[in-house]
Amino acid sequence: MINLVVRDLHKRFGGNHVLKGVTFEVNGPELIGLIGPNGAGKTTLTNVLDGAIKPNSGTVYLNGQRIDQLQPYEVALAGLGRTFQVTRSFRRMSVLENLYVPALAMGRHESKAEIHGKAMDVLEFLTMDHLRNEFAQALSGGQQKLLELGRLLMLNPDVVILDEPFAGVHPRLMEIIYAYIRRVNDEGKAIIIISHQMDSIFSLSQRLLVLNFGDLIADGPPEEVKRDPAVIEAYLGAEEDEETAQPEEA
């Protein structure tokens, strides 16, 4: 069974203490929402989990393997995949080539035909099969988000972290992303969704984690978290002030 154990993670950038002892566990195919105001440390947490940033202290174990000191590619191979807040497709590579990269990087013993077949299935699911030979730079912003999700399907990790998957996406594409999340979850994968879109987060998540300036202030079912006074004060009740909050994730 999938088991992600995050213990007492600390991360400092100079004098800025961005993660202050974050601790949580993911057991099995959970669908988790990770929310918090701008500057809460959500993206930093994601970067630490995927190996892009090393924590100052604390540990991360994935299925019994310690991953907090591994390189990002080793973390991916260990079974943790992510998307980025700002879409990062391989723009001057075709849609199919974008999908081949993770499949080949995994080093599974699959033939070219098998990988191609899988990529075509993914594209059909994402309703992008007609775009298969186009360069990613020819896609719309929403389609590029779908392509990023498609790459994760090809990587097939145990834990998927989606950083702002709904931001700036057309409602029709949003439906595809919902279907994607349900499909991945049904396949037995754990999903952590970072989003500011409360409607989507509350309707999809089985569990919510709330970060506030590096502290994990809530961890529980959405209905419970929604009523948590600390969460209301730190985030849910502060939406009107968001424009004056820190502009970029730490």
Added chain:
Amino acid sequence: MRGQVPYLLGLGLIGFFVAFPFVYSAGDYDYIMHILITAFFYAILAASWSMLAGYAGQFSFGHIGFMGVGAYTAALFSHYFWLSPVPTELCTEYQFGSTWLVIVNPIGVTSSTLTQDCLRQALTAWDGSVEVSRMPVWLGIILGSIMGGVFGFLIGVLVLRLRAAYLALFTLGFAEILKATISAEIEITRGQAGIELPALFEDGVTVFGHAFSKTDKLPPYFVMFGLLLLCLAILAWLAHSKFGLFVRALREDQDAAAALGVNTTRYKVLVFVITTMMAAAAGAVQGHYIGIITPNNLFLLQMSLVVAMAVIGGVENFVAAAIGAIMIQVVLEMLRNSFVIGGYEIDMTIWRLVFFGIILMLTLRFARNGLIAPMIDHFTRGHVAHETVAKRVATEAEGTE
């Protein structure tokens, strides 16, 4: 069928260059052959640089330095290492069976009448009774290529965390340091005087019953052309493999590639090693062909020329870069002839470089993918847009039925 056109044209081009030396017979035969040999040399540099910069996004300005590593390794190897049937008892030497490996002492640039190296002294003493032989040229070329790869590995490791301008400046620094070191180490490298290399076929060569002297152009022509084809074949194989896909992903977004499981460190170093080996091999062969290598061959201007050739051909396609290099080299040579307009003599030895600069500027302004690459893309990717529209229309039609 349309997609096969570039391959057929490529085969035609290979056929042309294979047939050319046998068909062409004008008085300037040697001159034209020399231009083409040099063009093939630049084509190897441009194609390998295209893999490094265009495919992998590693904008190295040290490529000409790696070429120099290959050329100087081959030169030093042929200059200092000899085989002798008897010991000189003057040089450092090691016995292997009945043969002695003689390592000549470095004496720098001196008049042979005043100071002689240990081997020359021994030869004088032997008075023609003993014959020593050079190390094989091919071994020097292989060693030069390996040394280029070793330097490529070291630089590749050092620049792992560097990107864009920082990478360019670092590699430029490497090439300049190498050039300065070679210039300064007069004892070993003979400094600005340069170091001589034996011809590719010092004792001549006989092919299909036809004997060629060491100054004949045909053997080096086919050696350099063969090396170019070998490099292009390796690059083509790499470009169509997992390697090609990963280095392009590296170029597009290193962090995203790593997050998808690509060992970016390995592929970044690998692409450096492979392409620098090619540059070094080209340098070693060119050194043996020209007969001398000097620090001036490592000038930044030479690097700029390689970059310009690749850019004009199309930096994201190594075949286009190679064709661009051949085209530019030939055109630049053809433009050497000065002419008179209205009583004014146009000195083309200078103006041809202006012409070259204008082509480069126009290419960068109006054809960012170069002049050759878009033609190849026209045949290989020209159908994609139509295909996309057709598939979308078909899908929509299915949906409305």
